Amino acid sequence: MAVIDIVERPAQRSAAPQDSTALDTFPKLLLHHAATRGARPAVREKDYGIWQSWSWSQVADEVEALAGGLLAMGFRRGDKVAVIGDNRPRLYWAISATQALGGIPVPIYQDSIADEMAYVLDHAEVRFAVAEDQEQVDKLIAVKDRCPLLETIIFDDPRGMRHYAYPFLHDYETVQKEGRNWAASHPGFFPESVAQTRGADPSIILYTSGTTGRPKGVVLSYDNLLKTAKNALDFEGLGEQEDILSYLPMAWIGEHIFSYAQAHVAGFCINCPESQATVMTDLREIGPTYFFAPPRIFENILTQVMIRMEDASWLKQKMFQFFLGHARRVGTRILDKEKVSTFDRLLYGLGAILVYGPLKNTLGLSRIRVAYTAGEAIGPDLFTFYRSLGVNLKQLYGMTESSVFICIQPDGQVKPDTVGPPIKDVEVRIDSDTGEVLFRSPGAFVAYYKAPEATNETKRPDGWVHTGDAGFFDADGHLKIIDRAKDVGRLEDGTLFAPKYIENKLKFFPFIKEAVAFGNARPYAAAFINIDLQAVGNWAERRGIPYGSYQELAAAPQVYALIKDCVEKVNRDLSTEPDVAGSQIRRFLVLHKELDADDGELTRTRKVRRGFIAERYRPLVDALYSGADTGRIETEVTFEDGRKGLIKAELRIEEAATFPAASNEQIRLRKAS
Amino acid sequence: MQNGKVIGGPLLVADSISLAFGGVKALSNISLEIREHEILAIIGPNGAGKTSMLNVINGFYHPQEGTITFKGETRRRMRPHHAAEQGIARTFQNVALFKGMSTLDNIMTGRLLKMKRSLWWQPIWWGPAEREEIEHREFVERIIDFLEIQAIRKTPVGRLPYGLQKRVELGRALAMEPDLLLLDEPMAGMNVEEKEDMCRFILDVNDEFGTTIALIEHDMGVVMDISDRVVVLDYGRKIGDGPPDEVRRDPEVIKAYLGEAH
Numbered sequence: 001m002a003v004i005d006i007v008e009r010p011a012q013r014s015a016a017p018q019d020s021t022a023l024d025t026f027p028k029l030l031l032h033h034a035a036t037r038g039a040r041p042a043v044r045e046k047d048y049g050i051w052q053s054w055s056w057s058q059v060a061d062e063v064e065a066l067a068g069g070l071l072a073m074g075f076r077r078g079d080k081v082a083v084i085g086d087n088r089p090r091l092y093w094a095i096s097a098t099q100a101l102g103g104i105p106v107p108i109y110q111d112s113i114a115d116e117m118a119y120v121l122d123h124a125e126v127r128f129a130v131a132e133d134q135e136q137v138d139k140l141i142a143v144k145d146r147c148p149l150l151e152t153i154i155f156d157d158p159r160g161m162r163h164y165a166y167p168f169l170h171d172y173e174t175v176q177k178e179g180r181n182w183a184a185s186h187p188g189f190f191p192e193s194v195a196q197t198r199g200a201d202p203s204i205i206l207y208t209s210g211t212t213g214r215p216k217g218v219v220l221s222y223d224n225l226l227k228t229a230k231n232a233l234d235f236e237g238l239g240e241q242e243d244i245l246s247y248l249p250m251a252w253i254g255e256h257i258f259s260y261a262q263a264h265v266a267g268f269c270i271n272c273p274e275s276q277a278t279v280m281t282d283l284r285e286i287g288p289t290y291f292f293a294p295p296r297i298f299e300n301i302l303t304q305v306m307i308r309m310e311d312a313s314w315l316k317q318k319m320f321q322f323f324l325g326h327a328r329r330v331g332t333r334i335l336d337k338e339k340v341s342t343f344d345r346l347l348y349g350l351g352a353i354l355v356y357g358p359l360k361n362t363l364g365l366s367r368i369r370v371a372y373t374a375g376e377a378i379g380p381d382l383f384t385f386y387r388s389l390g391v392n393l394k395q396l397y398g399m400t401e402s403s404v405f406i407c408i409q410p411d412g413q414v415k416p417d418t419v420g421p422p423i424k425d426v427e428v429r430i431d432s433d434t435g436e437v438l439f440r441s442p443g444a445f446v447a448y449y450k451a452p453e454a455t456n457e458t459k460r461p462d463g464w465v466h467t468g469d470a471g472f473f474d475a476d477g478h479l480k481i482i483d484r485a486k487d488v489g490r491l492e493d494g495t496l497f498a499p500k501y502i503e504n505k506l507k508f509f510p511f512i513k514e515a516v517a518f519g520n521a522r523p524y525a526a527a528f529i530n531i532d533l534q535a536v537g538n539w540a541e542r543r544g545i546p547y548g549s550y551q552e553l554a555a556a557p558q559v560y561a562l563i564k565d566c567v568e569k570v571n572r573d574l575s576t577e578p579d580v581a582g583s584q585i586r587r588f589l590v591l592h593k594e595l596d597a598d599d600g601e602l603t604r605t606r607k608v609r610r611g612f613i614a615e616r617y618r619p620l621v622d623a624l625y626s627g628a629d630t631g632r633i634e635t636e637v638t639f640e641d642g643r644k645g646l647i648k649a650e651l652r653i654e655e656a657a658t659f660p661a662a663s664n665e666q667i668r669l670r671k672a673s
Numbered sequence: 674m675q676n677g678k679v680i681g682g683p684l685l686v687a688d689s690i691s692l693a694f695g696g697v698k699a700l701s702n703i704s705l706e707i708r709e710h711e712i713l714a715i716i717g718p719n720g721a722g723k724t725s726m727l728n729v730i731n732g733f734y735h736p737q738e739g740t741i742t743f744k745g746e747t748r749r750r751m752r753p754h755h756a757a758e759q760g761i762a763r764t765f766q767n768v769a770l771f772k773g774m775s776t777l778d779n780i781m782t783g784r785l786l787k788m789k790r791s792l793w794w795q796p797i798w799w800g801p802a803e804r805e806e807i808e809h810r811e812f813v814e815r816i817i818d819f820l821e822i823q824a825i826r827k828t829p830v831g832r833l834p835y836g837l838q839k840r841v842e843l844g845r846a847l848a849m850e851p852d853l854l855l856l857d858e859p860m861a862g863m864n865v866e867e868k869e870d871m872c873r874f875i876l877d878v879n880d881e882f883g884t885t886i887a888l889i890e891h892d893m894g895v896v897m898d899i900s901d902r903v904v905v906l907d908y909g910r911k912i913g914d915g916p917p918d919e920v921r922r923d924p925e926v927i928k929a930y931l932g933e934a935h
Contacts, residue, residue, distance in 0.1 A: 159819075160877055160881075162881070
């Protein structure tokens, strides 16, 4: 279908005069879609229980009104606009309006606490903020004194703010009304302004959550995003008929590339869920054809299905087990178009009618053409489960600095433990000294905002970007990522210690939500475990193990035994890999509280901040290596309303069995049998 | 939060109410008024007569003595559905919802009194009854949005946690578009977070729709935070009436309810 051609720009920025009619920016694409497919849906939002939709021409109209309103309030080219809130059409339009006026949008994570928000607002020199509701406005007001440049706050949902008498606070609708007046007195201002945007201009600044230190503002140009978005669309053969569910944070590059960049390039429709809590219902109603979710969401879906199946009747359970078993045997091979016997195909067809089809329909995955997962490693069982049902789930590799797409698994060549080969126009090589993955591509970011040193360190003058990930290519040319390069360490005896590799193996168990492995410059590897409340809670309920709180459940001896079993399975698994066999987990404990981004233990994208955790729980880490049976800890926790409290606990430390490292010979025998 | 709020004249006046069940005097000679747009808290120890007072206000109990004047209309005898028609809605101490019905259907029942189509039209889906149903559904959807319970729209109420059931009950009361909303221990049995949510909803209802609210609550923190005025009952008598700060300092109130300072 008509994917818009993006005019190739010469490498030299100064060369060749700019063609102002080229579709090289998002605002230009917006006007193009409004003109060529004006009646097609561009955005849907579930509101008051009904899916409301806006066509491309309506969107262009809304964006123009907002842009006019911003101008009426004194917006100048180059101004930055913070966008804060859940995925709402009006917030997407705020991004469009900013770009159309030659400004730069700066989306901020909606669950940031006021301090984090103040840092970004101040660092990015934000003049305007468009916020979703009272919650966000309150945070902005709280930090406004610290951000002298912030002049104007515009809100979408007026609820609860009837009595707010701040002169700098404006209702979105009022701003749009002003904007329509502006448009009446300045006819043609919008297309003129849009025509001035250029492909090489900065398109957006996205602050990376950062596992260490302050967040960095990644500046991406229109060229970065448009070319990368188009290459990936072409690679998958996606077009204007796609439907996508926009439910991940707008400040995250993945959401921006799927729901904004690719939607603009291909002209497909984005769908905003009613609220965070209804995402699963909305997913089923929309039935997207193109879907992205981090592994934990696929995991949640699977956990829910399995829990509900346990309540099904005997016959249904048998049927479910039988056909899932069959799918596990042949499903992925059928999806990869490999040779499968006619009988197996027929049986799979029957399974599709009885089990796979209804199941996919319940999950909202029956229309999927391409589904991606990335961000964290996905468990092989989990990955294969979806693929065996016929859901074309694939992995990709990317980051904010690369406008996402570096590697994508091609159809028919999907492996659970690699991320596929580099896509078109992307070069990848492995630094021979450090094992670090480097890339060079049209999507490589422009710079970190106001941080030239950090920029030079990451993006070298020759154009190669240092990802900070350690990895290697397998025999088929697929990239395999093992850990952050700086996190890969060694035990005291010199054994390779890749903490994330171990943590991921632990997290593949449904009972384990998070894990933190320690071992660098230590005599052996040890770990903190976070149980998954839903899975372990259900498990405990079925066994009649009473518990009153998360803390109580986590400390139950039966739960310790359950987790010990998981840890030992991981150890057995590690023992089969000669490189890491020495880093089996000797001692572990189950944490009394969930690791939380509000306490700084996880990043906003839920990555474990290992260094911070080691510092915060130092007495527990010491206990893991002291031979003590228990560890005592006091931790400060932040409640959702920002208040702080103290929790104390005494945690039991458990030993886990380790296994002798298998020789290569044994591994071969094991594989053969 | 309270800035810009204008509290009007009396919406409901209870004058010298006495209520007895056989030999038990539940309320004796209580006079109180509920003013337009205010949040009034009725507090008191267990058995002080708080729920009885609410029951008198919405016509469920008939006092032996005294009069109730609502919107300028004095009544002696009245049935609860008359109160409902006049614009008084309430929630109950023990959640009183239809457990097997969904959140949506439960809230829709709050619209029953507003449905005008006759029994003859109702069974015929098409036409006026359908239009009416759509109108009411839209109103209910606004309440669902307001109370942020979209995720449980289709969930049977019996399967919901207690805190959410309380919220659904509030939704049903709101569906009646009341002028006076009576809440009987809206926060009992809730955790801190649920209480905070509920407080916000009560304040928002009061603020957005100007609804007058009378509530019974045991959590003093909540009472002091959200109410404009507090009435204190003890053994069926009124022993305090005034703004929260004043009531908090009243020695008699402290003695009866908050506990003596040692």
